Amino acid sequence: MAAISLQTATMAEEVKLFGTWASPFSRRIEVALKLKGVQFEYIEENLSNKSPALLEYNPVHKKIPVLVHNGKPVAESLVILEYIDETWKHNPILPTDPYEKAIARFWAKYIDDKLWPAATKVLVSKGEEQKGVTEEIQEQLKTLESELKGKKFFGGESLGFVDIAANIIVFLLVAQEALGLMEILTEEQFPVLHEWYQRLVDDAVFKECVPPRERHLGFFKVRFGSSTASK
Amino acid sequence: MADEIILLDFWPSMFGMRVRLALAEKGLKYEYKEEDLRNKSPLLLEMNPVHKKIPVLIHNGKPICESLIIVQYIDEVWHDKSPLLPSDPYQRAQARFWADYVDKKLYELGRKIWSTKGEEQETAKKEFIECLKLLEGELGDKPYFGGEKIGFVDVALVTFSCWFHAYESFGNFSIEAECPKLIAWTKRCMEKESVSSSLEDPHKVHGFVMGMKKKLGIE
Numbered sequence: 002m003a004a005i006s007l008q009t010a011t012m013a014e015e016v017k018l019f020g021t022w023a024s025p026f027s028r029r030i031e032v033a034l035k036l037k038g039v040q041f042e043y044i045e046e047n048l049s050n051k052s053p054a055l056l057e058y059n060p061v062h063k064k065i066p067v068l069v070h071n072g073k074p075v076a077e078s079l080v081i082l083e084y085i086d087e088t089w090k091h092n093p094i095l096p097t098d099p100y101e102k103a104i105a106r107f108w109a110k111y112i113d114d115k116l117w118p119a120a121t122k123v124l125v126s127k128g129e130e131q132k133g134v135t136e137e138i139q140e141q142l143k144t145l146e147s148e149l150k151g152k153k154f155f156g157g158e159s160l161g162f163v164d165i166a167a168n169i170i171v172f173l174l175v176a177q178e179a180l181g182l183m184e185i186l187t188e189e190q191f192p193v194l195h196e197w198y199q200r201l202v203d204d205a206v207f208k209e210c211v212p213p214r215e216r217h218l219g220f221f222k223v224r225f226g227s228s229t230a231s232k
Numbered sequence: 233m234a235d236e237i238i239l240l241d242f243w244p245s246m247f248g249m250r251v252r253l254a255l256a257e258k259g260l261k262y263e264y265k266e267e268d269l270r271n272k273s274p275l276l277l278e279m280n281p282v283h284k285k286i287p288v289l290i291h292n293g294k295p296i297c298e299s300l301i302i303v304q305y306i307d308e309v310w311h312d313k314s315p316l317l318p319s320d321p322y323q324r325a326q327a328r329f330w331a332d333y334v335d336k337k338l339y340e341l342g343r344k345i346w347s348t349k350g351e352e353q354e355t356a357k358k359e360f361i362e363c364l365k366l367l368e369g370e371l372g373d374k375p376y377f378g379g380e381k382i383g384f385v386d387v388a389l390v391t392f393s394c395w396f397h398a399y400e401s402f403g404n405f406s407i408e409a410e411c412p413k414l415i416a417w418t419k420r421c422m423e424k425e426s427v428s429s430s431l432e433d434p435h436k437v438h439g440f441v442m443g444m445k446k447k448l449g450i451e
Contacts, residue, residue, distance in 0.1 A: 025391035038412050054308070059364065063334065070322070073322055075322070075325045075326075075329070076329060077328075077329055077332055080328045080329050080332060081325070083324070083325065083328065084321055084324070084325040089319045099305050099308040099309050100291075100294060100296070100305070102304075102308070103296045103301050103302070103304070104302070104307075105303055105304040106298075106301045107296075107297055107298055110298060110301070111282065144282060221238065
Protein backbone atom coordinates (compact mmCIF):
# COMPACT_ATOMS: atom_id res chain seq x y z
CA MET A 2 0.00 0.00 0.00
CA ALA A 3 1.60 3.28 -1.06
CA ALA A 4 1.45 5.95 1.61
CA ILE A 5 0.18 9.10 0.00
CA SER A 6 2.64 11.89 0.63
CA LEU A 7 0.84 15.17 0.68
CA GLN A 8 2.25 18.53 1.57
CA THR A 9 -0.48 20.63 3.09
CA ALA A 10 -1.11 24.00 1.54
CA THR A 11 -0.52 25.98 4.74
CA MET A 12 2.74 27.77 5.11
CA ALA A 13 5.13 26.66 7.83
CA GLU A 14 3.05 23.75 9.08
CA GLU A 15 4.97 22.54 12.07
CA VAL A 16 4.18 19.16 13.60
CA LYS A 17 6.14 17.71 16.52
CA LEU A 18 5.63 14.44 18.33
CA PHE A 19 7.03 13.91 21.81
CA GLY A 20 7.24 10.18 22.45
CA THR A 21 9.32 7.23 23.52
CA TRP A 22 10.46 4.45 21.20
CA ALA A 23 9.00 1.60 23.27
CA SER A 24 5.60 3.13 24.07
CA PRO A 25 2.63 1.71 22.15
CA PHE A 26 0.77 4.98 22.77
CA SER A 27 3.54 6.98 21.15
CA ARG A 28 3.74 4.54 18.21
CA ARG A 29 -0.01 4.91 17.58
CA ILE A 30 0.55 8.56 16.73
CA GLU A 31 3.41 7.73 14.36
CA VAL A 32 1.14 5.30 12.49
CA ALA A 33 -1.60 7.90 12.11
CA LEU A 34 0.76 10.65 10.96
CA LYS A 35 2.44 8.34 8.44
CA LEU A 36 -0.93 7.08 7.14
CA LYS A 37 -1.80 10.70 6.42
CA GLY A 38 1.61 11.52 4.97
CA VAL A 39 2.17 14.27 7.54
CA GLN A 40 5.78 15.40 7.93
CA PHE A 41 6.70 15.65 11.60
CA GLU A 42 9.64 16.13 13.90
CA TYR A 43 10.01 13.34 16.44
CA ILE A 44 11.43 14.09 19.87
CA GLU A 45 12.49 11.11 22.00
CA GLU A 46 11.79 11.76 25.67
CA ASN A 47 13.71 10.33 28.59
CA LEU A 48 10.92 9.61 31.07
CA SER A 49 13.25 9.67 34.06
CA ASN A 50 14.37 13.14 33.02
CA LYS A 51 11.44 14.82 31.27
CA SER A 52 12.23 17.80 29.10
CA PRO A 53 10.99 21.26 30.08
CA ALA A 54 9.14 21.29 26.76
CA LEU A 55 7.15 18.15 27.64
CA LEU A 56 6.28 19.53 31.08
CA GLU A 57 5.15 22.76 29.46
CA TYR A 58 3.08 21.03 26.77
CA ASN A 59 1.45 18.46 29.08
CA PRO A 60 1.44 19.98 32.56
CA VAL A 61 -1.62 17.98 33.63
CA HIS A 62 -0.33 14.42 33.07
CA LYS A 63 3.36 15.05 32.20
CA LYS A 64 3.18 12.06 29.85
CA ILE A 65 3.91 11.14 26.28
CA PRO A 66 2.70 11.13 23.58
CA VAL A 67 2.07 14.82 23.00
CA LEU A 68 1.42 16.18 19.53
CA VAL A 69 2.32 19.83 19.03
CA HIS A 70 0.78 21.34 15.91
CA ASN A 71 1.91 24.87 15.09
CA GLY A 72 2.83 25.36 18.74
CA LYS A 73 -0.44 24.03 20.17
CA PRO A 74 -0.29 20.80 22.19
CA VAL A 75 -2.70 17.86 22.17
CA ALA A 76 -2.33 15.06 24.75
CA GLU A 77 -3.83 11.56 25.30
CA SER A 78 -3.28 9.18 22.40
CA LEU A 79 -6.92 8.54 21.45
CA VAL A 80 -7.66 12.28 21.62
CA ILE A 81 -4.61 12.92 19.43
CA LEU A 82 -5.74 10.28 16.88
CA GLU A 83 -9.13 11.98 16.53
CA TYR A 84 -7.44 15.37 16.21
CA ILE A 85 -5.18 14.04 13.45
CA ASP A 86 -8.16 12.50 11.64
CA GLU A 87 -10.13 15.75 11.78
CA THR A 88 -7.20 17.95 10.74
CA TRP A 89 -5.79 15.86 7.86
CA LYS A 90 -8.89 14.42 6.26
CA HIS A 91 -7.50 12.06 3.62
CA ASN A 92 -7.00 8.34 4.46
CA PRO A 93 -9.59 8.57 7.26
CA ILE A 94 -9.06 6.37 10.30
CA LEU A 95 -12.52 6.82 11.78
CA PRO A 96 -15.76 6.03 9.94
CA THR A 97 -18.01 8.93 8.96
CA ASP A 98 -21.26 7.31 10.11
CA PRO A 99 -21.95 8.37 13.73
CA TYR A 100 -23.00 4.85 14.77
CA GLU A 101 -19.93 3.19 13.26
CA LYS A 102 -17.81 5.90 14.86
CA ALA A 103 -19.37 5.20 18.27
CA ILE A 104 -18.55 1.50 17.86
CA ALA A 105 -14.93 2.30 16.95
CA ARG A 106 -14.58 4.58 19.97
CA PHE A 107 -16.11 1.87 22.18
CA TRP A 108 -13.54 -0.74 21.15
CA ALA A 109 -10.58 1.64 21.40
CA LYS A 110 -11.71 2.51 24.93
CA TYR A 111 -12.14 -1.20 25.72
CA ILE A 112 -8.55 -1.82 24.66
CA ASP A 113 -7.24 1.04 26.83
CA ASP A 114 -9.47 0.41 29.86
CA LYS A 115 -9.25 -3.40 29.93
CA LEU A 116 -6.54 -4.90 27.75
CA TRP A 117 -3.78 -2.42 28.63
CA PRO A 118 -4.05 -2.81 32.45
CA ALA A 119 -4.24 -6.60 32.09
CA ALA A 120 -1.24 -6.59 29.74
CA THR A 121 0.90 -4.62 32.20
CA LYS A 122 -0.30 -6.80 35.07
CA VAL A 123 0.62 -10.06 33.34
CA LEU A 124 4.22 -8.90 33.05
CA VAL A 125 4.65 -8.20 36.77
CA SER A 126 2.54 -10.93 38.34
CA LYS A 127 3.69 -14.45 39.15
CA GLY A 128 2.35 -17.96 39.57
CA GLU A 129 -1.40 -18.31 40.06
CA GLU A 130 -2.06 -14.58 39.73
CA GLN A 131 -0.24 -14.49 36.40
CA LYS A 132 -2.24 -17.48 35.21
CA GLY A 133 -5.46 -15.71 36.20
CA VAL A 134 -4.54 -12.52 34.35
CA THR A 135 -3.49 -14.53 31.28
CA GLU A 136 -6.95 -16.08 31.20
CA GLU A 137 -8.47 -12.62 31.58
CA ILE A 138 -6.49 -11.39 28.58
CA GLN A 139 -7.59 -14.38 26.53
CA GLU A 140 -11.23 -13.61 27.36
CA GLN A 141 -10.67 -10.04 26.18
CA LEU A 142 -9.01 -11.26 22.97
CA LYS A 143 -11.99 -13.56 22.33
CA THR A 144 -14.30 -10.56 22.76
CA LEU A 145 -12.21 -8.51 20.33
CA GLU A 146 -12.06 -11.39 17.87
CA SER A 147 -15.85 -11.57 17.69
CA GLU A 148 -15.88 -7.88 16.75
CA LEU A 149 -13.72 -8.55 13.68
CA LYS A 150 -16.60 -10.47 12.13
CA GLY A 151 -14.91 -11.53 8.90
CA LYS A 152 -13.42 -8.09 8.15
CA LYS A 153 -9.81 -7.67 7.10
CA PHE A 154 -9.26 -5.08 9.79
CA PHE A 155 -11.43 -3.61 12.55
CA GLY A 156 -11.57 -0.59 10.26
CA GLY A 157 -12.83 -2.68 7.32
CA GLU A 158 -10.73 -2.91 4.18
CA SER A 159 -7.92 -0.80 5.59
CA LEU A 160 -6.61 -0.32 9.07
CA GLY A 161 -8.38 2.23 11.22
CA PHE A 162 -8.81 3.65 14.70
CA VAL A 163 -9.33 0.34 16.51
CA ASP A 164 -6.50 -1.42 14.64
CA ILE A 165 -4.14 1.40 15.64
CA ALA A 166 -5.33 1.22 19.26
CA ALA A 167 -4.90 -2.57 19.19
CA ASN A 168 -1.15 -2.18 18.69
CA ILE A 169 -1.06 -3.08 22.41
CA ILE A 170 -1.47 -6.69 21.25
CA VAL A 171 1.70 -6.47 19.16
CA PHE A 172 3.63 -5.13 22.14
CA LEU A 173 2.17 -7.80 24.43
CA LEU A 174 3.34 -10.58 22.13
CA VAL A 175 6.90 -9.23 22.06
CA ALA A 176 6.84 -8.96 25.86
CA GLN A 177 5.58 -12.49 26.29
CA GLU A 178 8.32 -13.82 24.02
CA ALA A 179 10.99 -11.82 25.86
CA LEU A 180 9.90 -13.16 29.23
CA GLY A 181 9.19 -16.72 28.14
CA LEU A 182 5.55 -16.46 29.12
CA MET A 183 2.78 -18.76 28.03
CA GLU A 184 1.76 -17.94 24.50
CA ILE A 185 -1.38 -15.86 24.62
CA LEU A 186 -2.37 -15.43 20.99
CA THR A 187 -2.03 -18.83 19.36
CA GLU A 188 -3.37 -19.65 15.92
CA GLU A 189 -5.33 -22.61 17.34
CA GLN A 190 -7.18 -20.58 19.93
CA PHE A 191 -7.65 -17.39 17.90
CA PRO A 192 -7.65 -18.22 14.17
CA VAL A 193 -9.40 -15.02 13.12
CA LEU A 194 -7.44 -12.68 15.39
CA HIS A 195 -4.21 -14.38 14.40
CA GLU A 196 -4.86 -13.67 10.71
CA TRP A 197 -5.70 -10.05 11.54
CA TYR A 198 -2.49 -9.81 13.50
CA GLN A 199 -0.45 -11.04 10.52
CA ARG A 200 -2.14 -8.48 8.27
CA LEU A 201 -1.46 -5.72 10.79
CA VAL A 202 2.26 -6.40 11.18
CA ASP A 203 2.62 -6.78 7.40
CA ASP A 204 0.98 -3.45 6.68
CA ALA A 205 3.47 -1.11 5.00
CA VAL A 206 2.85 1.82 7.32
CA PHE A 207 2.30 -0.12 10.54
CA LYS A 208 5.51 -2.09 10.25
CA GLU A 209 7.55 1.10 9.91
CA CYS A 210 6.29 2.12 13.33
CA VAL A 211 7.04 -1.02 15.33
CA PRO A 212 10.02 -0.81 17.72
CA PRO A 213 13.14 -2.62 16.44
CA ARG A 214 12.65 -6.21 17.50
CA GLU A 215 15.90 -7.13 19.23
CA ARG A 216 16.01 -3.87 21.11
CA HIS A 217 12.35 -4.32 22.09
CA LEU A 218 12.94 -7.86 23.39
CA GLY A 219 15.89 -6.54 25.37
CA PHE A 220 13.77 -3.75 26.78
CA PHE A 221 11.23 -6.19 28.26
CA LYS A 222 13.94 -8.50 29.60
CA VAL A 223 15.61 -5.65 31.44
CA ARG A 224 12.40 -4.05 32.68
CA PHE A 225 10.42 -7.12 33.73
CA GLY A 226 12.91 -9.96 33.52
CA SER A 227 13.27 -10.53 37.26
CA SER A 228 9.73 -11.93 37.61
CA THR A 229 9.66 -15.67 37.16
CA ALA A 230 7.97 -17.00 34.06
CA SER A 231 5.08 -19.37 34.52
CA LYS A 232 4.53 -22.02 31.93
CA MET B 233 -40.30 8.37 10.54
CA ALA B 234 -39.98 9.02 14.26
CA ASP B 235 -36.75 8.12 16.00
CA GLU B 236 -37.11 5.54 18.74
CA ILE B 237 -34.80 6.37 21.64
CA ILE B 238 -34.54 4.29 24.80
CA LEU B 239 -32.18 5.03 27.69
CA LEU B 240 -31.24 2.24 30.10
CA ASP B 241 -30.13 4.00 33.26
CA PHE B 242 -29.89 3.96 37.05
CA TRP B 243 -31.19 7.10 38.71
CA PRO B 244 -28.16 8.09 40.90
CA SER B 245 -25.60 7.48 38.14
CA MET B 246 -23.74 10.64 37.20
CA PHE B 247 -22.86 8.85 33.95
CA GLY B 248 -26.51 8.21 33.12
CA MET B 249 -27.28 11.85 33.95
CA ARG B 250 -24.81 12.96 31.26
CA VAL B 251 -26.93 11.22 28.65
CA ARG B 252 -30.17 12.62 30.07
CA LEU B 253 -28.62 16.09 29.88
CA ALA B 254 -27.43 15.66 26.29
CA LEU B 255 -30.88 14.42 25.23
CA ALA B 256 -32.51 17.38 27.04
CA GLU B 257 -30.15 19.86 25.36
CA LYS B 258 -31.23 18.49 21.99
CA GLY B 259 -34.92 18.52 22.97
CA LEU B 260 -35.29 14.80 22.26
CA LYS B 261 -38.12 12.56 23.45
CA TYR B 262 -37.08 9.18 24.76
CA GLU B 263 -38.20 6.26 26.89
CA TYR B 264 -36.38 6.04 30.21
CA LYS B 265 -35.94 2.55 31.66
CA GLU B 266 -34.73 2.25 35.22
CA GLU B 267 -32.40 -0.71 35.76
CA ASP B 268 -32.05 -2.65 38.99
CA LEU B 269 -28.30 -3.24 38.99
CA ARG B 270 -28.64 -6.24 41.30
CA ASN B 271 -31.05 -7.79 38.81
CA LYS B 272 -30.07 -6.59 35.35
CA SER B 273 -32.72 -6.84 32.66
CA PRO B 274 -32.32 -9.20 29.68
CA LEU B 275 -32.44 -6.07 27.52
CA LEU B 276 -29.42 -4.53 29.26
CA LEU B 277 -27.46 -7.78 29.04
CA GLU B 278 -28.33 -8.04 25.35
CA MET B 279 -27.53 -4.40 24.54
CA ASN B 280 -24.29 -4.19 26.55
CA PRO B 281 -22.98 -7.76 26.71
CA VAL B 282 -19.36 -6.60 27.08
CA HIS B 283 -19.68 -4.46 30.22
CA LYS B 284 -23.28 -5.11 31.33
CA LYS B 285 -23.39 -1.51 32.57
CA ILE B 286 -25.58 1.54 32.26
CA PRO B 287 -26.05 3.95 30.62
CA VAL B 288 -26.97 2.40 27.29
CA LEU B 289 -28.70 4.41 24.59
CA ILE B 290 -30.76 2.37 22.14
CA HIS B 291 -31.45 4.36 18.97
CA ASN B 292 -33.80 2.65 16.53
CA GLY B 293 -32.83 -0.69 18.03
CA LYS B 294 -29.06 -0.12 17.93
CA PRO B 295 -27.15 0.18 21.23
CA ILE B 296 -24.45 2.72 22.09
CA CYS B 297 -22.50 2.30 25.36
CA GLU B 298 -20.15 4.40 27.52
CA SER B 299 -21.54 7.80 28.55
CA LEU B 300 -19.10 10.11 26.77
CA ILE B 301 -19.31 8.03 23.61
CA ILE B 302 -23.11 8.25 23.81
CA VAL B 303 -22.97 12.04 24.31
CA GLN B 304 -20.72 12.43 21.24
CA TYR B 305 -23.06 10.19 19.25
CA ILE B 306 -26.07 12.30 20.24
CA ASP B 307 -24.15 15.46 19.33
CA GLU B 308 -23.21 14.08 15.91
CA VAL B 309 -26.62 12.67 14.96
CA TRP B 310 -28.61 15.70 16.13
CA HIS B 311 -25.98 18.19 15.08
CA ASP B 312 -28.32 21.01 14.15
CA LYS B 313 -29.42 21.88 17.66
CA SER B 314 -27.30 23.04 20.62
CA PRO B 315 -23.92 21.66 19.52
CA LEU B 316 -21.96 20.34 22.50
CA LEU B 317 -18.58 20.01 20.81
CA PRO B 318 -16.95 22.96 19.05
CA SER B 319 -16.33 22.74 15.31
CA ASP B 320 -12.61 23.56 15.46
CA PRO B 321 -10.49 20.36 15.70
CA TYR B 322 -8.08 21.85 18.26
CA GLN B 323 -10.88 23.02 20.53
CA ARG B 324 -12.56 19.64 20.12
CA ALA B 325 -9.35 17.96 21.22
CA GLN B 326 -9.17 20.19 24.28
CA ALA B 327 -12.81 19.38 25.15
CA ARG B 328 -12.17 15.63 24.77
CA PHE B 329 -8.99 15.91 26.86
CA TRP B 330 -10.81 17.56 29.77
CA ALA B 331 -13.82 15.25 29.62
CA ASP B 332 -11.36 12.33 29.69
CA TYR B 333 -9.65 13.97 32.69
CA VAL B 334 -12.98 14.09 34.57
CA ASP B 335 -13.52 10.41 33.74
CA LYS B 336 -10.04 9.38 34.87
CA LYS B 337 -10.14 11.15 38.20
CA LEU B 338 -13.41 12.17 39.77
CA TYR B 339 -15.42 8.97 40.09
CA GLU B 340 -12.71 6.96 41.85
CA LEU B 341 -11.72 9.84 44.15
CA GLY B 342 -15.35 10.53 44.99
CA ARG B 343 -15.95 6.87 45.78
CA LYS B 344 -12.95 6.84 48.10
CA ILE B 345 -14.26 9.93 49.88
CA TRP B 346 -17.53 8.28 50.89
CA SER B 347 -16.29 4.74 51.36
CA THR B 348 -12.97 5.08 53.21
CA LYS B 349 -11.66 6.59 56.43
CA GLY B 350 -8.51 8.02 57.94
CA GLU B 351 -5.48 8.63 55.79
CA GLU B 352 -6.95 7.06 52.66
CA GLN B 353 -9.94 9.38 52.88
CA GLU B 354 -7.78 12.44 53.58
CA THR B 355 -5.60 11.71 50.56
CA ALA B 356 -8.68 11.27 48.36
CA LYS B 357 -10.17 14.57 49.56
CA LYS B 358 -6.93 16.43 48.91
CA GLU B 359 -6.58 14.99 45.40
CA PHE B 360 -10.25 15.61 44.66
CA ILE B 361 -9.93 19.30 45.52
CA GLU B 362 -6.73 19.53 43.45
CA CYS B 363 -8.62 18.13 40.45
CA LEU B 364 -11.48 20.58 40.91
CA LYS B 365 -9.01 23.47 41.21
CA LEU B 366 -7.36 22.41 37.96
CA LEU B 367 -10.77 22.33 36.31
CA GLU B 368 -11.52 25.76 37.78
CA GLY B 369 -8.35 27.00 36.10
CA GLU B 370 -9.52 25.56 32.80
CA LEU B 371 -12.90 27.28 33.19
CA GLY B 372 -11.20 30.62 33.81
CA ASP B 373 -13.50 33.57 33.29
CA LYS B 374 -15.81 31.80 30.87
CA PRO B 375 -19.42 31.26 31.98
CA TYR B 376 -19.19 27.62 30.87
CA PHE B 377 -16.40 25.26 29.82
CA GLY B 378 -18.04 25.41 26.40
CA GLY B 379 -17.74 29.21 26.35
CA GLU B 380 -20.98 31.17 26.14
CA LYS B 381 -23.06 27.99 26.13
CA ILE B 382 -22.74 24.64 27.83
CA GLY B 383 -20.57 22.14 26.02
CA PHE B 384 -19.06 18.68 26.22
CA VAL B 385 -16.95 19.31 29.33
CA ASP B 386 -19.86 20.96 31.14
CA VAL B 387 -21.97 17.85 30.44
CA ALA B 388 -19.15 15.55 31.57
CA LEU B 389 -18.60 17.39 34.86
CA VAL B 390 -21.83 19.01 36.05
CA THR B 391 -23.54 15.69 36.78
CA PHE B 392 -21.02 15.11 39.57
CA SER B 393 -22.29 18.26 41.29
CA CYS B 394 -25.40 16.55 42.68
CA TRP B 395 -23.00 14.16 44.42
CA PHE B 396 -21.03 17.00 46.06
CA HIS B 397 -23.35 17.20 49.07
CA ALA B 398 -22.79 13.48 49.74
CA TYR B 399 -19.01 13.83 49.33
CA GLU B 400 -18.95 16.86 51.66
CA SER B 401 -21.12 15.21 54.24
CA PHE B 402 -19.27 11.88 54.39
CA GLY B 403 -15.89 13.51 53.85
CA ASN B 404 -16.52 16.29 56.30
CA PHE B 405 -15.29 19.15 54.14
CA SER B 406 -16.64 22.02 52.07
CA ILE B 407 -16.09 22.02 48.33
CA GLU B 408 -17.42 25.58 48.02
CA ALA B 409 -14.83 26.88 50.50
CA GLU B 410 -12.03 25.48 48.33
CA CYS B 411 -13.53 25.96 44.86
CA PRO B 412 -16.00 28.85 44.93
CA LYS B 413 -15.72 29.52 41.18
CA LEU B 414 -16.59 25.95 40.37
CA ILE B 415 -19.63 25.99 42.66
CA ALA B 416 -20.70 29.27 41.02
CA TRP B 417 -20.44 27.47 37.69
CA THR B 418 -22.62 24.57 38.94
CA LYS B 419 -25.28 27.07 40.05
CA ARG B 420 -25.13 28.80 36.69
CA CYS B 421 -25.63 25.45 34.95
CA MET B 422 -28.54 24.55 37.24
CA GLU B 423 -30.38 27.67 36.05
CA LYS B 424 -30.84 25.87 32.76
CA GLU B 425 -33.90 23.65 32.54
CA SER B 426 -31.97 20.91 30.72
CA VAL B 427 -29.52 20.63 33.62
CA SER B 428 -31.96 20.95 36.53
CA SER B 429 -34.28 18.35 34.98
CA SER B 430 -31.43 15.88 34.39
CA LEU B 431 -29.63 16.00 37.73
CA GLU B 432 -30.91 14.29 40.84
CA ASP B 433 -31.70 15.95 44.17
CA PRO B 434 -28.48 16.02 46.21
CA HIS B 435 -30.38 14.89 49.31
CA LYS B 436 -31.74 11.87 47.49
CA VAL B 437 -28.20 11.05 46.36
CA HIS B 438 -27.01 11.44 49.94
CA GLY B 439 -29.67 8.96 51.05
CA PHE B 440 -28.58 6.56 48.34
CA VAL B 441 -24.91 6.74 49.42
CA MET B 442 -25.97 6.23 53.04
CA GLY B 443 -27.78 3.08 51.95
CA MET B 444 -24.71 1.90 50.03
CA LYS B 445 -22.50 2.42 53.07
CA LYS B 446 -24.87 0.37 55.23
CA LYS B 447 -24.99 -2.40 52.67
CA LEU B 448 -21.20 -2.47 52.37
CA GLY B 449 -20.83 -2.42 56.14
CA ILE B 450 -19.01 0.92 56.18
CA GLU B 451 -19.95 3.16 59.09
